[in-house]
Amino acid sequence: MSQFVAFTLVTFQMGIDSAIYFLLLAVVAVLHALLPGRRRVFLLLGASLAFYAATSLPYLLLMAVLGMTNYFAARHLSSDSNPKSRQWVFAGAVLVNLCILAAFKYLRGQLGHLLAGFDHGALDSDGVAHLAAPLGISYFVFAMIGCITDAYRQTWRLQGGIANFLLFGLFFPQISSGPIPRADRLLPQLITSATPTAEDRIAGLRMIAYGLFKKYVVANRLNEYVNLVFASPGEATPSQAAVACAFNFIQLYADFSGYVDIAIGSARLLGIHLDPNFDRPFKSTSVTELWRRWHMTLSFWLRDYVYMPMLIRIRTLGKFGVALALVVTFALCGLWHGAAWTYILFGVSQGIAMSMEFLSKSWRSKAFRGIPPAIVAMAGNIYTIVFFAVTEVIFRSSDLAQAGTMYRALFHWNLTTLLAYPPLDHYFLALDLFALFCWWVVRRWFVATSTKTYWTPWFTMACAGLILFFGHLGAAHFIYATF
């Protein structure tokens, strides 16, 4: 038991941005090209198991058992026609997944103490058990619930064997923070295991380089300023709080989309196309649209497996039913991030904003009739960005008190505070702004050269150079790896 606790205390040993990860990816990519199609699934499964085992061996066993349970449930749901037994299997499988998720996500303290009953060394000097959650447990469970539900609804039938199914859940580029896979799109690719084209390889390399650039040059650098302000919000001037607020939004996007780019790029090197998770969220003209462009795989998962079923049940409430379903869905979205009021409040705020947008839709279309659409879109864009950046303060804060202090700093404008010097440190603020400028340039280059093979090495090396000389170590891991 002590071995179990010791193992589970270790997390994120092989980050997706670590040298060892890229070594593993390179070896797998070479072997993948050499092996015949039908053996590739075993190579990828072996690599995924090794990746997970590097984090925690006991948790790998837990995930494998959970994966196999879901496989047999999905097989039963795909082949059995007895509605009663299908209902029981579906409910049982979903319950098992949710219990495991709840135990490790929300009851970890209690679980840690339970395990520590067998090994007192697992507690620190304050008697707190530091039991780490299994890597990517929520992404894994969401993927499993998704395919079980699809099989139950008969919109998808299980294909391939158990190796393919386990690989679907544990595929190493995506296991730590998604994108949340859908069985109908990923499983057929894993079964076919097609040879990656030159286009796949080039796109993969470019995305990895771009993702690392976003993480090291933008996200980690902005993190310094944001951390500094959030560490003592009571001392921040309104302008400092406003800059921190904006940087927090940009950092979160750069960090998470950087991770997703690396994950998608890694998969493309192996000829696998993962679902995109972001689609230029800064262009959104409403909060509703933003959530269709931000963390898309989670948003769509919530839409398909939480929001729609709920809406069907309360459809008699009409428009208010829709609003209620939105608020409840996004409260659950907040809860998914963690059992803290900050996350729940963040989720509820998003749900309320979307409900208001829904309820005022016809009124707005009448009110804005005479205004040029471009101006309406621009105003909507500003409102969306400001709303999201301001509500992200709750998301970032460790508790509601910190969020409150931050908001007091943010909205305490008067002539004296307006003239107060905004930068905490001129040097680092200048570097932050330069990093944003670099991002703008690199992004333009990334888009402009996406179909030009010739530019790929230069783009990749330019990103590598910027990371090397301008990269910031800052935050040790990706923000969404903790969810």
Place this chain on the structure above:
Amino acid sequence: MPPFKTLGWKNWIIAFLILAGLGIGIDAVFTRYIVLRGPNSPSGRIAHLLELNPNEIPVFGTSRVRSMDLGTNGFNYAQDAASFALTDVFLQIELAKKKTTPIVVEFQFSDSGTLGDEAYLIPFAGDPRIRSVLSQFHKMSWRYFVPGLRYFGYYDWMLQDYLNERRSFYRVTRGSIEYLRSPPFNQARFNQIVRQRLDADNGFLIDDSLTGRLIDEIKTHPQRLFILVATPVHRSCFHNFQNEDHLKSIEARLEAMPNVELIDWSRLPYPDTAFADTVHLRPAETADLSQKFRIKVSQILQQRNLPPLITPEVTPGVARAN
């Protein structure tokens, strides 16, 4: 999307070689002009320590005592927020030299538990002593041996130090850091720092093995006089002091050694306004303390018939303006 041809390996190799060449070139320039820009930069001081400097009186620890007040033969090797483990390595390097000058060591009650800014040790990662202390703090990395890759993540910090010095935020003179501009004293902020200190574990918290090693080094080098100085700290550092007896026994042991002079100034009564935080004085008080320290060291050297400190330089008044 138009069809892709090949990966174009020739381009990849050329691009990589250009990046590698650029990396090595920037590394060389950065090392020469920024990292080792002179004997006063943190890395420059370590390079200086590796030289013999036969008449020099070295100062080790984290203290910001001004070398200029010690005379032209004083040199402060202090590294900000560094653990005594690093001081110990510096001592080993110094004691390996055939010298007889006194050594000043800051006698700390607690240990930062960090190497301070380990980036400054990177150019010396090839030295087994430096490598061992980096490994001890889990800060050793294979890339420290790869030019072009070794300063990854540190360029901005090192450049900031360089620019701060250029813009006269502080001046480093023979090792000692003199802050020329510092924020005005803020009682509310200071109270917050004091509250943190009151909540922290206070006491003599240096690991016994490190104290034992210091005592062994003193014993095995009787030709060198060790001046151990406990610098002033805020009174909150003595709140709930856990092991007063242990501290007293160690101090008694050190004082009993013939080649040790222990100066315990830890409880000098300074007001709150004299402190930058609970363990560092503000620039003006640091300057005053440095003067006081010079007088004390001169007296000790005179009593022991050792060569005196060489005439001190003129202390610029700018530090007092703070």
